[in-house]
Amino acid sequence: MQAPPAIAIMGPTASGKTAFAADLCRRLGTEIVSVDSxxxxxxxxxxxxxxxAAILASAPHRMIDIRDPHEIFSAADFAREAMPHLQDLAVRGKVPLLVGGTGLYFRALIEGLSTMPAADAGVRAELKARMAEEGLLALHAQLQALDPVSASRIHPNDPQRILRALEIHRVSGKSRSDWQQKSERPAFPFRLLSIVLAPKDRGELHHRIALRFDQMLADGFLDEVRELKADSRLHPDLPSMRSVGYRQAWQHLSGQSDAKTFREQAIAATRQLAKRQLTWFRSSVSSRWFDPQAEKDELDYCIRAFLGPV
Structure with missing residues (x-):
């Protein structure tokens, strides 16, 4: 028996995923499973x-608003909680649409996550001290010597993943890539079409990022962060508050930047996020890439060929 179909719609921030996915959702009469941290x-x-509310009414989304911002939610949590939603949609004869830009969530759900050694607070503290003294690039260079496979996949400006990879090697004597290779991963129980939406002109993407951020400011983004900041359970090291935009807004509201600098930093951080997302999605060799504006017909044909006329 052929596995049921599912469609993954990936892409960098501000690439037009939500609008495209919502339209496809309505055409297919299905629901969206959000893949966004x-x-x-x-x-x-x-x-x-x-x-x-208008989009959610016509294109229902699952896996949004499921945690309070002071709670920790991991990629493993996502995979465990998202899979039943996919199975429920399939049983009802609907095609699940996996939509978002969080590459690790996609990997956890589709490929499974490796079993890794537990975190070691002492080792992590030592590595952070070294990072403060020697700089992040020195730690990335060490990772390159110890685990070149992981180093090639981790951006030199990604402290969290660099520290974790070095921590894994220190506590276990094995590289992160060794652990990943030895992990047994159950097969994804769907026939999957993976689509990456990304403007071919990176300048256009950067323009969209700036326009969207300015609209967020006009819509009251700083007021939103002020309310979050007033919650005693929240602090800037939580995963929710490390999200791009929120981190810079928190710093701005704490007096660490003026309005102009805050805007520039937030837009620059969003561009860096988009760059990391594009790099991540390029590692998926089975994905089909489309410019959502310039290649609408090709994109529609790809989906029709996968599902039949919609």
């Missing part, structure tokens, strides 16, 4: 570009 949190609305 910010949308899982309640109260992260404007800065997370959460779909509005």
């Amino acid at each position: 910010a949308l899982v949190y309640r109260r992260l609305v404007i800065g997370a570009a959460k779909p509005d």
